[in-house]
Amino acid sequence: MIAKRRKRSRQVKAWLKQELKEQQERYKKIVAEMEALSPQREQWIEEFFQRIQTRGFCVHKDIRRRIKPEEIPPRPKRKLRVVY
């Protein structure tokens, strides 16, 4: 592979190090923002559960299926994680 033929210079290594540091900071900020969105997300989940029981769950294109109340998944005790 052509990309592997090239040895990284010190300048390139320093650039990568700085960019990865900044990316880590961006990631932490995203995690904090998504944590702050949790109460709103809980409401959106409730609304989603309502819609799939009335308007229906999208199976494929315009094919929808109404989900029965007993099919709604229970909320687990663990914290809901959206960013991995």
Place this chain on the structure above:
Amino acid sequence: MARPHIEPFCDRDVPFKKMTLPGFPPGMQYKMLSLDKDTGACTMTVQFDAGYKQPPGFSYSDVELLIMEGGLRVGEKMCGPGYYFFIPAGVAMPEISTKTGCLALLMYNQAEPSFEESDQDCDGADRSGLIQVNAYDDLYWQEPTLFPSTAPGCLIKILRMDEKTHALSFLYCMVPGFFQDNISYHDCAEEAYHIWGTSWIMQFGYLPTGGYFWRPPYINHGPFASEHGILAFGRTDGELYNHFHYNPYSTVEENRERAAARLLHRKPELYKWIVAHGHNHPTDFEFDAKTK
């Protein structure tokens, strides 16, 4: 591809930085969207300043470029918004310049950004893989041909499909009032950039113009909606299969396990063959022979 989960991120919230890597001419600024910690592969929003000029040359990585605003002169050809390029590693492009400036998405797929001045291809470069297309004017919007597929009102233009991995690069749009009430995950990483418009995803909220995500495999996303519609660029690093469900609480590990279980339902013969005989390092008579 070892990039972290960057979702959501909006490039409008950060300033441009000058490109300082060796080989690149002055007048190129960038905003880093995501970066692979191992290879240096990355996706950037790039501003080529008015008067920017890059001599003929190549990169040591496959490069993808989508022009979003302004224009670039590539050799003798003037390329405006919607022009998409896939430039295989080592393939030399002619001089690139802009009189009035240009805003683009720029992706390096196997390594960090690099530029080597040359009017000839690097040894081993595969020029047959070069793609240059005006995606706005020369391609039609299509209904996705995926099974299961997205809800009506989400349309795509395929820009590139990797023959071996089925990785895709594509434009997609959502019509005003689009909604899709399911949760999805894929076996591949997925990346997208909003060229225009705002969409909503239940897990991540609203993604506006300039919004971006790099999402590793098996991460829940959806339901989706867009009030006024969107135009976006997307990529995957493998075959895009929609694993739809309605459990917002499932984890990446549970989703991966479910995907494997579903493989048993969809491709039982293949699944049984792999599991029953320990065929966990299968040989591809076509592609493996090419890479040996």
